[in-house]
Amino acid sequence: MNATEKSSKVAVIGAGQMGSGIAQVFATCGYCVKVYDISEEIFRTSQKRILGSLQKLQSKDLIKETTEEIRDRISYHVNINELADCDIFIESAFENFAIKEEIFQKLSRTLKPTSFVASNTSSYSITALSQLIPYPERFIGFHFMNPPPIMELIEVIKGLYTHEKTFSFFWKLAKELEKTPIASKNSPGFVLNRILIPMINEAIYALYEGISTADQIDAAMKLGANHPIGPLALANLIGLDTVLAILKTLQKELGENKYAPCPLLENYVAKRWLGKKTKKGFYEYE
Numbered sequence: 001m002n003a004t005e006k007s008s009k010v011a012v013i014g015a016g017q018m019g020s021g022i023a024q025v026f027a028t029c030g031y032c033v034k035v036y037d038i039s040e041e042i043f044r045t046s047q048k049r050i051l052g053s054l055q056k057l058q059s060k061d062l063i064k065e066t067t068e069e070i071r072d073r074i075s076y077h078v079n080i081n082e083l084a085d086c087d088i089f090i091e092s093a094f095e096n097f098a099i100k101e102e103i104f105q106k107l108s109r110t111l112k113p114t115s116f117v118a119s120n121t122s123s124y125s126i127t128a129l130s131q132l133i134p135y136p137e138r139f140i141g142f143h144f145m146n147p148p149p150i151m152e153l154i155e156v157i158k159g160l161y162t163h164e165k166t167f168s169f170f171w172k173l174a175k176e177l178e179k180t181p182i183a184s185k186n187s188p189g190f191v192l193n194r195i196l197i198p199m200i201n202e203a204i205y206a207l208y209e210g211i212s213t214a215d216q217i218d219a220a221m222k223l224g225a226n227h228p229i230g231p232l233a234l235a236n237l238i239g240l241d242t243v244l245a246i247l248k249t250l251q252k253e254l255g256e257n258k259y260a261p262c263p264l265l266e267n268y269v270a271k272r273w274l275g276k277k278t279k280k281g282f283y284e285y286e
């Protein structure tokens, strides 16, 4: 182990845009990270994404080690049993409850009673997810923002069974990762997505109703409300499938039609126009 390596091993489940970024954050902080996903092909995209991000940060002098030193702390696995020796788990697979359920059931077979487990879910109940593992008191919501290496906030969410020790472990961990934690109640969408996602839905309605064009709607919010990125560009970055899944959870769990997804969003997701990750959403990308 080199001098900067931490002794706890971290597992990140899901190597998409968030899982890759989370693995990068932990590896940059000195942790050895095992990333799990369902196919080797996904790992190639994840490695490219991490390398590109590290090179950008390095060119701005924002990382202390070489990209190789950080990258070499990350390994990739398609066999979930290879995560058995990890101490900290961060689940970041699709925002789909059935998929998360399947993952936690598989993980439960080898999970050590001393490990801490978190989900990066954007909207699901932490209490419900915690009951999928044998030690719900060691389970928490640990919600990174996109992209994790850049964004400062982490929402820390206690479920009904989460032990105070688990909360203080993750609170301190967020600070160690050089992030700023905020505490949120276990309520659909927590703080950020309860506010952000309905705003994005409203922007999609504005486009759907022909109030203005996509770039003009984004310009309105950037120049008129001082947002660093327009709501439609942000939806493309989050992933339109994830935005839709969060809206459906808000609508179902809070029982209010004001969260009903705009039909245009439903159409785009049905066509697999998911934003940046499929190179087409409200804009097109190279």
Ligand SMILES: NC(=O)c1ccc[n+]([C@@H]2O[C@H](COP(=O)([O-])OP(=O)(O)OC[C@H]3O[C@@H](n4cnc5c(N)ncnc54)[C@H](O)[C@@H]3O)[C@@H](O)[C@H]2O)c1
Residues within 6 Å of the ligand: 013, 014, 015, 016, 017, 018, 019, 036, 037, 038, 042, 092, 093, 094, 095, 096, 099, 102, 103, 120, 121, 122, 123, 143, 144, 145, 146, 237, 238, 239, 242, 277
């Ligand atoms: N996109 C955002 O801006 C954002 C921000 C905060 C939190 N989140 C949350 O993070 C999670 C991941 O979102 P994302 O944007 O990275 O999605 P993504 O589509 O980029 O990646 C999801 C990954 O999950 C993997 N996956 C699917 N089924 C799996 C399984 N059975 N086992 C292991 N991996 C599996 C997929 O192969 C994919 O690589 C979601 O819960 C989402 O709500 C997303």
